Amino acid sequence: MTEQASENGHDYRRVLLKISGEALMGDGSYGIAPQMVDTIAGDVAAVAQSGVEVCLVIGGGNIFRGVAAAARGMDRAQGDYAGMLATVINALMVQNALERHGVPTRVMSAIHMSSVAEPYIRRRAVRHMEKGRVVIFAAGTGNPFFTTDTAAALRAAEMDCDALLKGTQVDGVYSADPRKDGNATRFETLTYLDVLAKDLHVMDAAAISLARENRLPIVVFNIHAPGAFSRVMRGEGLFTRIVEAR
Numbered sequence: 001m002t003e004q005a006s007e008n009g010h011d012y013r014r015v016l017l018k019i020s021g022e023a024l025m026g027d028g029s030y031g032i033a034p035q036m037v038d039t040i041a042g043d044v045a046a047v048a049q050s051g052v053e054v055c056l057v058i059g060g061g062n063i064f065r066g067v068a069a070a071a072r073g074m075d076r077a078q079g080d081y082a083g084m085l086a087t088v089i090n091a092l093m094v095q096n097a098l099e100r101h102g103v104p105t106r107v108m109s110a111i112h113m114s115s116v117a118e119p120y121i122r123r124r125a126v127r128h129m130e131k132g133r134v135v136i137f138a139a140g141t142g143n144p145f146f147t148t149d150t151a152a153a154l155r156a157a158e159m160d161c162d163a164l165l166k167g168t169q170v171d172g173v174y175s176a177d178p179r180k181d182g183n184a185t186r187f188e189t190l191t192y193l194d195v196l197a198k199d200l201h202v203m204d205a206a207a208i209s210l211a212r213e214n215r216l217p218i219v220v221f222n223i224h225a226p227g228a229f230s231r232v233m234r235g236e237g238l239f240t241r242i243v244e245a246r
């Protein structure tokens with residue numbers, strides 16, 4: 001993906017993987033499928049154990065989305081706080097699965113809940129990763145009216161990651177939502193401005209803008225297939241890259 005491979009055999013030294021909450025549902029329509037969590041954890045473990053520093057942001061869409069609750073009459077900010085708490089549940093599930101794969105982990109939450117997670121402190125997070133721990137950033141940005149995509153771009157920039165990988169339900173960015181339009185075509189590479197100008201909804205505009213300002217490459221891929229994260233890290237399989245210039 002980048003021209004220069006590093007000593008660990010991968011193109012990247014440190015990456016942030018955003019896992020969509022919906023990916024944790026497996027074939028279900030709500031909640032958490034333990035087998036799917038285990039498959040993703042195994043994939044993350046393989047990359048982390050190869051020497052790449054990995055941090056995670058996990059969505060909450062499998063449990064609760066503030067915007068959907070607001071459409072049903074709930075106060076938006078209140079709904080968003082519930083959504084952020086949903087991401088903490090997912091973070092704890094993934095932490096447990098990673099530890100069963102022998103990976104040391106820390107959950108750091110943007111909303112203080114000292115009984116279950118460390119508070120997010122940027123310099124501590126960096127230190128955890130330097131020690132080989134996978135850090136899971138929970139509770140998004142800690143603020144309503146944002147999404148975990150934006151939290152992922154924010155944390156990736158703060159952690160000085162080489163790339164933000166978005167593991168989702170589709171194998172890249174399409175000309176239209178491929179789950180709704182069978183004629184949609186997949187892009188190999190896009191610029192940040194392409195995504196914004198074409199209004200491609202794979203990620204929210206705030207996340208794309210933040211990544212652009214920080215020259216943070218984004219890679220969108222389907223996380224459902226076993227080993228998908230490892231393959232994308234080697235530049236294999238299907239994905240779309242979002243970068244400054246094509």
Ligand SMILES: Nc1ncnc2c1ncn2[C@@H]1O[C@H](COP(=O)(O)OP(=O)(O)OP(=O)(O)O)[C@@H](O)[C@H]1O
Nearest residue numbers: 020021022059060061168169173174176177201202
């Ligand atoms: N142009 C597009 N190209 C690819 N996917 C698109 C596009 N427009 C909309 N989508 C949809 O965006 C989805 C990706 O967002 P995703 O479901 O991962 O949401 P999320 O907010 O990141 O996570 P969560 O599931 O936690 O809400 C894909 O499943 C796809 O159906």
Ligand SMILES: O=c1ccn([C@@H]2O[C@H](COP(=O)(O)O)[C@@H](O)[C@H]2O)c(=O)[nH]1
Nearest residue numbers: 059060061066080083084140141147148
């Ligand atoms: O910074 C943030 C991140 C998330 N939220 C709320 O959580 C849910 C779940 O996140 P997804 O990105 O949709 O998976 C989201 O819908 C928001 O309601 C938030 O408020 N702030």
